[in-house]
Amino acid sequence: MHQLSIDHDTKSVSISDHPDFDDAHHALMQYVIGADYYLRPVQNAPTHTSYELLRLADDDDPARVRHPRITGIAVISELTDTQPPVPAPYYTACDAQRWINDHDCTWRHGSESDPGHRYPMTVLTMAHAEAHYTLRVATLLPEAAQLAGVEDSREPGEPTVEALRHNAICTATDTRSPAAVATAVQQLLPAGVSDQQTAALVWYYALILWGAGAS
Numbered sequence: 001m002h003q004l005s006i007d008h009d010t011k012s013v014s015i016s017d018h019p020d021f022d023d024a025h026h027a028l029m030q031y032v033i034g035a036d037y038y039l040r041p042v043q044n045a046p047t048h049t050s051y052e053l054l055r056l057a058d059d060d061d062p063a064r065v066r067h068p069r070i071t072g073i074a075v076i077s078e079l080t081d082t083q084p085p086v087p088a089p090y091y092t093a094c095d096a097q098r099w100i101n102d103h104d105c106t107w108r109h110g111s112e113s114d115p116g117h118r119y120p121m122t123v124l125t126m127a128h129a130e131a132h133y134t135l136r137v138a139t140l141l142p143e144a145a146q147l148a149g150v151e152d153s154r155e156p157g158e159p160t161v162e163a164l165r166h167n168a169i170c171t172a173t174d175t176r177s178p179a180a181v182a183t184a185v186q187q188l189l190p191a192g193v194s195d196q197q198t199a200a201l202v203w204y205y206a207l208i209l210w211g212a213g214a215s
Contacts, residue, residue, distance in 0.1 A: 001079040004028055007090060007179050008035075008053065008072035017079070021049075024076045037071065042186045047195060048077040048088040052183060073179035086150055086199040089186055093178035096206035099147065100124070104210070123147070123207070124214070131169055131211030137162045144203035150196035156189060161204070163188050168205050172212035181206055 002024040006014040014031075018024035028051070032039055038054040053072040075088045086092065103120035123143050129135045138161045145151070167184055176184075185205045189198065 003077045003079055005075045005077070005088075005090070006031060006053075006072065007074070007177075021076060021078070028074050028076065031074075038068065039074070040068075042073075042183050046078075048075055050075050050089065050182070050186060070180070070183070073183060086148070086195045089182035089198055089202050090178055092148060092199045092202040093181040093185075093206060096147070096203045097178055097181070100206060100210050104214075107214070124210070127207035127211035128214050129211070130165070131172075131208045131214075137165055138204075140207055141200060141204050144207060145196075145200035148196075148199040148203045150199050156193050156197060156201075160188065160190060161201075164201060164205050165208050168208040169212040172209055176209055181209065 002018045002021050004014075004016050004018060004024040004027055006028070008014075016024075016027060018027060028039075032053065035053075036055070038056065040052040040054055042050045042052060044050060051074045052070050053074060054068040055071050056068055073090055075090050077088050087095075099120075103124060107121050107124040123140075126135060126140050126143060130137070130140050137158060141161065164185065167188060171184070182202060185198065185202050189201065193201075
């Protein structure tokens with residue numbers, strides 16, 4: 001069994017179940033053709049395949065903006081009889097941003113003496129520090145893995161983690177949807193990174209992205 005999820009910028013998320021990958025991919029192609037989009041694959045894992053939805057520029061657009069625009073993301077996930085150990089990167093990014101949004105106000109205005117908020121405030125303080133280069137790269141990664149609920153948080157290599165941090169810091173002023181976060185992480189990961197490592201790195205990226213923009 002496979003599940004197709006389509007997250008479009010201007011529409012609610014569409015989720016449908018299919019007997020196999022080919023049927024799910026066929027349904028995706030029908031949607032893409034009907035909406036006049038193009039697909040661009042992003043890095044995949046054994047249990048899911050992700051695509052960016054692209055819209056080409058119109059002929060009357062200014063020359064400086066005549067390049068494909070990402071309008072959403074589609075994910076085909078394999079479903080098993082047991083609960084998958086980690087969700088697809090898009091859903092992991094949704095969870096990370098929801099957690100950050102829930103604790104952002106507390107970090108900005110709360111008190112570290114409040115036991116109920118001590119751990120979130122510590123994590124966000126670390127994210128702010130690493131995003132401003134006062135902590136070494138990957139210091140936050142064990143906390144990100146814990147929040148992602150995974151055990152395999154091995155680093156894919158310091159250059160990769162540094163690339164993730166640099167990209168998050170450089171794009172902190174942009175509006176970053178969960179789809180954009182998931183795509184950014186997957187595009188920077190080398191081959192062979194496990195689903196659990198990817199989940200930890202999605203949380204890491206989302207936290208650094210927040211930390212870079214927090215004052």
